[in-house]
Amino acid sequence: MHMFTVTLNKTGGMPLYEQLYQYIKEEITRGRFSPGEKLPSKRKLAAHLKISQNTIETAYAQLQAEGYIRSLPKQGFFVEEIAKNLPLRSSPKTSSLPSEYSLEKPYSKKWQYDFKTNIVNTENFPFDTWSKIVRSVLAEKREKLLHPLPFLGDLQLRGEIARYLYAYRDIQTTPEQIMVGAGSEYLLSLVIQFFGADCPFAIENPGYDKIQRIFQNHHLPIDYINTTQESLDIKRLSRSTAKVLHITPSHHFPLGCVMPIQIRRQALNWANEKDDRYIIEDDYDSEFRFAGKPIPALASLDQNEKVIYLNTFTKSLAPSLRISYLVLPRHLMEQFSDRFSGYASTVPGFEQATLAAFMARGHFERHINRMKRIYKEQRDMFIQTVNKHPLAKNIAIIGQETGLHLLLQVNLNLSEKELVTIARQKDIHITDLSSYYHEDSTDMPTNTIVLGYSGLSLDEIRQGINLLLDSWQQAIGK
Amino acid sequence: MHMFTVTLNKTGGMPLYEQLYQYIKEEITRGRFSPGEKLPSKRKLAAHLKISQNTIETAYAQLQAEGYIRSLPKQGFFVEEIAKNLPLRSSPKTSSLPSEYSLEKPYSKKWQYDFKTNIVNTENFPFDTWSKIVRSVLAEKREKLLHPLPFLGDLQLRGEIARYLYAYRDIQTTPEQIMVGAGSEYLLSLVIQFFGADCPFAIENPGYDKIQRIFQNHHLPIDYINTTQESLDIKRLSRSTAKVLHITPSHHFPLGCVMPIQIRRQALNWANEKDDRYIIEDDYDSEFRFAGKPIPALASLDQNEKVIYLNTFTKSLAPSLRISYLVLPRHLMEQFSDRFSGYASTVPGFEQATLAAFMARGHFERHINRMKRIYKEQRDMFIQTVNKHPLAKNIAIIGQETGLHLLLQVNLNLSEKELVTIARQKDIHITDLSSYYHEDSTDMPTNTIVLGYSGLSLDEIRQGINLLLDSWQQAIGK
Numbered sequence: 028m029h030m031f032t033v034t035l036n037k038t039g040g041m042p043l044y045e046q047l048y049q050y051i052k053e054e055i056t057r058g059r060f061s062p063g064e065k066l067p068s069k070r071k072l073a074a075h076l077k078i079s080q081n082t083i084e085t086a087y088a089q090l091q092a093e094g095y096i097r098s099l100p101k102q103g104f105f106v107e108e109i110a111k112n113l114p115l116r117s118s119p120k121t122s123s124l125p126s127e128y129s130l131e132k133p134y135s136k137k138w139q140y141d142f143k144t145n146i147v148n149t150e151n152f153p154f155d156t157w158s159k160i161v162r163s164v165l166a167e168k169r170e171k172l173l174h175p176l177p178f179l180g181d182l183q184l185r186g187e188i189a190r191y192l193y194a195y196r197d198i199q200t201t202p203e204q205i206m207v208g209a210g211s212e213y214l215l216s217l218v219i220q221f222f223g224a225d226c227p228f229a230i231e232n233p234g235y236d237k238i239q240r241i242f243q244n245h246h247l248p249i250d251y252i253n254t255t256q257e258s259l260d261i262k263r264l265s266r267s268t269a270k271v272l273h274i275t276p277s278h279h280f281p282l283g284c285v286m287p288i289q290i291r292r293q294a295l296n297w298a299n300e301k302d303d304r305y306i307i308e309d310d311y312d313s314e315f316r317f318a319g320k321p322i323p324a325l326a327s328l329d330q331n332e333k334v335i336y337l338n339t340f341t342k343s344l345a346p347s348l349r350i351s352y353l354v355l356p357r358h359l360m361e362q363f364s365d366r367f368s369g370y371a372s373t374v375p376g377f378e379q380a381t382l383a384a385f386m387a388r389g390h391f392e393r394h395i396n397r398m399k400r401i402y403k404e405q406r407d408m409f410i411q412t413v414n415k416h417p418l419a420k421n422i423a424i425i426g427q428e429t430g431l432h433l434l435l436q437v438n439l440n441l442s443e444k445e446l447v448t449i450a451r452q453k454d455i456h457i458t459d460l461s462s463y464y465h466e467d468s469t470d471m472p473t474n475t476i477v478l479g480y481s482g483l484s485l486d487e488i489r490q491g492i493n494l495l496l497d498s499w500q501q502a503i504g505k
Numbered sequence: 506m507h508m509f510t511v512t513l514n515k516t517g518g519m520p521l522y523e524q525l526y527q528y529i530k531e532e533i534t535r536g537r538f539s540p541g542e543k544l545p546s547k548r549k550l551a552a553h554l555k556i557s558q559n560t561i562e563t564a565y566a567q568l569q570a571e572g573y574i575r576s577l578p579k580q581g582f583f584v585e586e587i588a589k590n591l592p593l594r595s596s597p598k599t600s601s602l603p604s605e606y607s608l609e610k611p612y613s614k615k616w617q618y619d620f621k622t623n624i625v626n627t628e629n630f631p632f633d634t635w636s637k638i639v640r641s642v643l644a645e646k647r648e649k650l651l652h653p654l655p656f657l658g659d660l661q662l663r664g665e666i667a668r669y670l671y672a673y674r675d676i677q678t679t680p681e682q683i684m685v686g687a688g689s690e691y692l693l694s695l696v697i698q699f700f701g702a703d704c705p706f707a708i709e710n711p712g713y714d715k716i717q718r719i720f721q722n723h724h725l726p727i728d729y730i731n732t733t734q735e736s737l738d739i740k741r742l743s744r745s746t747a748k749v750l751h752i753t754p755s756h757h758f759p760l761g762c763v764m765p766i767q768i769r770r771q772a773l774n775w776a777n778e779k780d781d782r783y784i785i786e787d788d789y790d791s792e793f794r795f796a797g798k799p800i801p802a803l804a805s806l807d808q809n810e811k812v813i814y815l816n817t818f819t820k821s822l823a824p825s826l827r828i829s830y831l832v833l834p835r836h837l838m839e840q841f842s843d844r845f846s847g848y849a850s851t852v853p854g855f856e857q858a859t860l861a862a863f864m865a866r867g868h869f870e871r872h873i874n875r876m877k878r879i880y881k882e883q884r885d886m887f888i889q890t891v892n893k894h895p896l897a898k899n900i901a902i903i904g905q906e907t908g909l910h911l912l913l914q915v916n917l918n919l920s921e922k923e924l925v926t927i928a929r930q931k932d933i934h935i936t937d938l939s940s941y942y943h944e945d946s947t948d949m950p951t952n953t954i955v956l957g958y959s960g961l962s963l964d965e966i967r968q969g970i971n972l973l974l975d976s977w978q979q980a981i982g983k
Binding site (some may be wrong): 092147224236318371373399 | 524563566567570571572573585586587588625627628629632636639640643644647648650651652653654659686687688689691694698701702703714715718722723724763764766767768769770771796797798801819823824825826827828844845847848849850851852853854855856906968
C-alpha cells in the first residue's frame with residue numbers, strides 16, 4: 028500500500044475532494060503511482076490527511092469513473108494500467124491560426140463600390156411586422172415551439188409554400204412533397220446523397236461557383252454542360268452518362284437569361300427517356316422579374332415526376348433567415364424519407380412558425396412586390412447611367428429583365444482581365460464572366476462583366492457606374 | 506401571316522394580355538400554329554380583336570421571353586420551333602403518396618409508456634426567460650439580425666461556447682476554431698465531406714443508429730469497431746485502414762459507459778501514430794452526469810490537435826432549436842474554411858444572438874443545473890422502482906451515472922426479442938440492445954434492454970416500470 032501526503036488548501040475555492048482527485052490523477056499520469064499499486068483505504072487516508080472519509084470517497088469515485096483506479100470487492104482500490112502518452116510527432120503542428128477575417132473570405136474586403144452578385148437588400152425588410160409576428164407566435168404557441176418537428180418541416184409552413192407555388196410558379200404540389208431546410212446548400216447536399224456516390228451529375232457551364240463547390244465537396248463525377256444565352260448543349264448531355272441535371276431555367280446564373288421553352292422541352296424529354304434521369308430546377312431568384320408576368324417554373328411543365336424543385340427565402344427575405352425548400356416528385360418521397368428518416372428538421376421551429384404566419388397574413392406577397400419595385404428602381408438607374416455615358420454605344424446590357432444582376436458586354440478592345448483590373452484600381456468590385464466557366468468553351472465570351480446592383484443605393488449605383496465607365500474611357504485614351 | 510380570332514373576356518378577372526398570351530401559347534404548344542409561321546402585326550391584330558396595341562405588345566413580349574415566339578427586326582414576330590413532348594413512359598408513375606405520418610416514422614406511434622431514448626424534457630425549459638431575451642434581442646439588434654453571418658457563426662456565440670467548454674469540459678479553445686451549425690447531422694456531414702470520399706472511417710459497434718446512417722448516406726467505407734462497457738477494440742482499429750474514428754467517450758450510446766482513461770489514451774495514441782489520423786469526439790449528452798464532477802472531454806487530453814469535438818444544444822436546451830457546434834484543430838481550420846468558403850451559416854442569426862445572450866447572462870448554466878436535478882429525480886425513481894420490484898434480484902442496472910438512458914440486464918431466461926414483445930403487448934416501448942449492433946460481435950449481449958426515461962413524468966416512470974416488470978414476471982409464470 029502506498030500512503031502519501033498531499034497539502035490541501037482548506038480555505039481556497041476548489042473543493043477538497045477535487046484537490047485530492049487532481050493530485051492522485053497527476054501522480055498516476057506521471058507514473059509516480061505504479062499500475063497495480065494499492066491505494067490507502069478511505070479510513071486510513073482520512074485519518075492521515077485529517078479530512079473526512081466522505082471527501083476521499085468522492086475523490087476515489089471520480090477517479091474510478093474516469094478509469095484511473097479500480098475497486099476490487101473487499102480488497103480496496105488499485106491503480107490502473109494507463110497507456111503511455113506517445114511522444115508528440117516529430118513535426119509538431121505550427122498551429123498558425125488564420126484570423127477571423129481571413130477565414131471568412133467573403134467578408135474580408137470592403138470596396139467603395141461593390142457590384143458583387145447575390146447581395147440581398149435587407150434595409151427594406153418589414154422588420155417591425157416580423158417582430159410583431161415573432162412576439163405573437165411566442166405568446167400563442169409557447170412550449171409547443173420547443174417540440175421536435177417533422178423531418179420535412181412545419182406542416183403549416185409547407186402548406187403556405189404549396190399555396191405560394193401554385194399562385195406564383197404554376198406548380199401544383201402538396202405539403203407532403205415539400206421539405207424545408209437550413210439553406211439550399213444543405214438541401215442540395217441531401218439530394219446529392221440521395222442519388223448516391225456513383226450517380227453522375229451534370230451542371231451548367233458557366234454556372235454558380237457555389238453550386239459547383241457543393242457537387243465537388245461530395246466527390247462525385249460531374250459533367251459540365253455548355254450553356255449560352257439561348258441554349259443548353261443537349262447533345263452533349265445525351266452523350267454523357269449523367270443521370271441528374273442541375274439547371275437554373277428561370278434566371279441563369281451568371282448569364283442572366285431565361286431558358287426558352289424549346290430547351291425546357293428538350294431537357295424534360297432527355298429526362299423522360301430513362302427512368303433514373305431527373306432534373307434539379309434551382310429557382311433561386313425567380314421572384315424578381317421586372318417585365319411581364321413571372322415565367323412559369325420548369326416544374327410546371329413536368330408531367331412525369333422528373334423535376335426536383337429547389338428555392339430559397341434567403342434571396343426574397345434575408346440571408347440570415349436561412350430557410351430553403353425542396354419539392355420532390357411524389358414517387359421519390361417514400362424512398363427519400365426512408366433514407367433520411369431520423370434526421371431532424373434543420374430550421375428552428377420558431378422561425379418556421381414565424382414565416383408561416385408571415386406568409387398566411389399576406390406579408391410575404393406584399394414584401395416581394397415592394398422589393399420588385401425597389402430593385403427595379405436600382406436596375407433602371409443602372410441602365411440609365413450606362414446609356415447616358417459617352418461609352419454607351421460600346422456597351423451592350425444583357426439580362427436586364429430578371430433577377431438582381433446583369434451583364435455588360437464591353438466592346439473597347441480591353442480584355443476581361445483588363446476591365447476588372449482597371450475597376451479594381453478605382454476600388455470597384457466587378458467580376459469577369461470567364462471566371463464562372465469551369466472549362467473552356469468555344470462560346471466563352473472575351474469581354475463580358477457580371478455586376479450585381481442590389482447592395483448599392485441609387486446614388487452609389489450612379490456614381491459607381493460613372494466612375495467605372497470613366498476609368499475604362501481613360502484607359503483607352505478617349 | 507396567320508390571322509386568328511379569340512374571344513376575350515373583357516369583364517372577367519384575368520387581364521386581357523394574359524388571356525391572349527395563354528391562347529397563343531396553347532395554340533403553339535398544340536401545334537396549331539406552325540414553326541416559322543408569322544404572327545399578325547400588333548397593329549393589325551389590335552384592329553381585328555378591337556383591343557389596344559399595348560395589350561398585344563405585352564402578350565407578345567411575354568411569349569418572346571418564354572421562347573414561344575421570336576422577333577426579327579423590321580420583319581415581325583414568328584412562331585418558334587418547339588421540341589415535341591415525348592410521350593409519357595410506358596409505365597407511368599403510380600404516385601402513391603405516403604401519408605404525412607407514415608413519412609414521419611418517429612412520430613407514427615403513440616405509446617402508453619414510451620421509454621425511447623433521446624427525448625428531451627422541454628416542459629422545464631425557461632420559456633419566459635427565453636421569450637424575454639428574444640424580445641430584447643429584436644429590440645436592440647433590429648436589422649443587424651438580417652445581415653449574412655460568418656460561415657462559422659455568430660462570433661459572440663462562439664465566444665460563449667469557448668468559455669463554456671473551458672469551464673465545464675476542460676477544453677481550451679478559441680472562437681476561431683468553433684463552428685456553429687444546424688444540428689450535429691449537418692456538422693458531421695461537413696466533416697465527412699472534408700475528409701473525402703476515399704477516407705475510411707471507423708465507428709463504434711454497437712452505436713447510435715443515426716450516426717451509422719449519416720456515414721452510410723455519404724457512401725463511404727466504414728469499419729465497425731467492437732465496443733464493450735470497458736473497452737474499444739484498438740487492435741482491430743489498428744489493423745483496419747481507418748483514418749478517422751468516431752466515438753462517444755463521455756457517454757457511450759447505447760452502452761451507457763464512460764470510456765476509461767486507458768482506452769482514451771490508446772485511442773489518442775492510435776491517432777498520433779500517423780499524420781492523417783483523427784478522432785471525432787461526439788460529446789452529445791455529457792452535461793448530464795449525476796455523480797461527481799463531469800468527466801473531462803477527450804479533447805482536453807489531446808496535445809497534438811487530433812480531436813474534432815462535436816456537441817449540441819439539442820439535448821441540453823430543446824430539439825427544435827437545432828444548434829450544434831464543432832471545435833476543429835487549429836491546423837485544419839484554413840483548409841476546412843477554404844473547402845466550405847462561400848457556404849452560409851445554417852443557423853438563423855436571430856437564434857444565434859438569442860442563445861449568445863442566454864449564455865452570457867448565466868441562464869444556460871442555471872438551466873443545465875436545474876435539468877440535472879430533474880433528470881436525476883427521474884433516474885432515481887426508475888432505479889428505486891426496479892429495486893423495489895420482486896424481480897429486482899434478476900435485473901442489473903447499467904450506466905446509471907450519466908446521460909438520459911440506462912440499460913437493464915434481465916436474467917429471466919427470456920430473450921431480448923421476447924422481453925421487447927412482452928412489453929409491446931402492454932403498450933410499452935423499449936429497445937433491445939442487439940438492435941444497435943451493426944454486425945455480430947462475440948461481445949453482443951443476449952438479454953439487455955435500453956431505456957430512456959427523460960420523456961416521462963415520475964408517476965409514469967413508476968407505473969411504466971412496474972407494468973413492464975410485472976408483465977415479464979407473468980410471462981415466466983412466477
